[in-house]
Amino acid sequence: MADNDNHWHDDKCAMAFWDQKQAKPYFELASDTIGWAAPKANESWLDIGCGGGQLSAGILQGTKGAVEKVVAMDCARVNEVAIGKLSQKLGLPDGKLSFAHGDLSFGLPGIVDNSFDGVxxxxxxSYAESKDPVTGKYTDTAFRSIFREIYRVLKPGGRLVFSINVPEPNFWLIVAKSVWPPTRWGKPWRLLTHLMEMMKVCRWLKIEARKGRFHYLPIEDLKEVIIAGGFSSVEWKESYARQAFVIRVEKPSANQKSAAA
Ligand SMILES: C[S@@+](CC[C@H](N)C(=O)[O-])C[C@H]1O[C@@H](n2cnc3c(N)ncnc32)[C@H](O)[C@@H]1O
Known part of the structure; x- marks a missing residue:
């Protein structure tokens, strides 16, 4: 594979990950994430790297559709189809859930400052990628920058809740915990095909992470990056069969800022 290839842009990869929701550890991860997000009526949310829209759905269902809007963003254009179907399935009015095509490696251009209650x-x-233009080596510039960008688009008092894989994640453990017992399989052949595609991608992700292209960091290193992005206290826990951290941080409200000054 050429160095600049990125599986996340492929339809086949994106569609395989739509089936992640069938995995038991993913169910744990999604409920931990939505639980910490605790969305409220009239809030606006941005879902970065939305995939098939599981977390967007969680935000909408968690408020019985009373959020002002959810913007679901992803670099894979085919995810627009999934978001459209989700909107129909939930019977949402126009504009409540929309798709935005974008690559988080380039930040959040076009999103105005202080515009979301939650991200x-x-x-x-982890998949924010950048290279040093001189050496051609991968850097953490884009990864650091996405936290500053999220801080910028959050309203004062707004919160960021995200999950991120631990270093050297054991994706086989996720598979093992997902396929057993087989009685839970909806469409076994489809699930098997998608699992094979997901494992191919996961192998590639680990190889690229070791090169510094993607970012699976220990929690202390992650905290440093998040705090450098502008956030203050970092709450975290393990989830996803201990293969991911769920992290919650807040942008200080105007009052907190002036008290600290
Ligand atoms: C493991 S999947 C998770 C999908 C979804 N958040 C979920 O919880 O089901 C990672 C998602 O991040 C998206 N992604 C990866 N790199 C991205 C990038 N550079 N910009 C935007 N989205 C990206 C992928 O397309 C994919 O949908």
């Missing part, structure tokens, strides 16, 4: 991101922020 949610499920296993996606």
């Amino acid at each position: 949610i991101a499920g296993l996606s922020l």
Whole structure:
């Protein structure tokens, strides 16, 4: 595979990950993430790296549709189809759930400052990638920058809740915990095909993470990046069969800022 290839842009990869919701550990991860997000009526949310829209759905269902809006963003254009279907399935009015095509490696251009009450991101922020233009080596510039960007688009008092894989995640453990017992399989052949595609991608992700292209960091290193992005206290816990952290941080409200000054 050429160095600049990125599986996340492929339809086949994106569609395989729509089936992640069938995995038991993913169910644990999604409920931990939505539980910490605790969305409220009239709030606006941004779902970065939305995939098939599981977390967007969680935000909408958690408020019985009373959020003002959810914007679901992803680099894979085919995810627009999933978001459209989700909107129909939930019977949402126009504009309540919309799709935005975008690559988080380039930040959040076009999103105005202080515009969202919450940002949610499920296993996606690790994939912010950048290279040193001189050496051609991978850097953490884009990864650091996405936290500053999220801080920028959050309203004062707004919260970021995201999950991110631990270093050297054991994706086989997720598979093992997902396929057993087989009585839970909806469409076994489809699930098997998608599992094989997901495992191919997961192998690639680990190889690229070791090169520094993607970012699976220990919690202390993650905290440093998040705090450098502008956030203050970091709450975290393990989830996803201990293969991911769920992290919650807040942008200080105007009052907190002036008290600290
Ligand atoms: C493991 S999947 C998780 C999907 C979804 N958040 C969920 O919880 O089901 C990672 C998602 O991040 C998206 N992604 C990866 N790199 C991205 C990038 N550079 N910009 C935007 N989205 C990206 C992928 O397309 C994919 O949908």
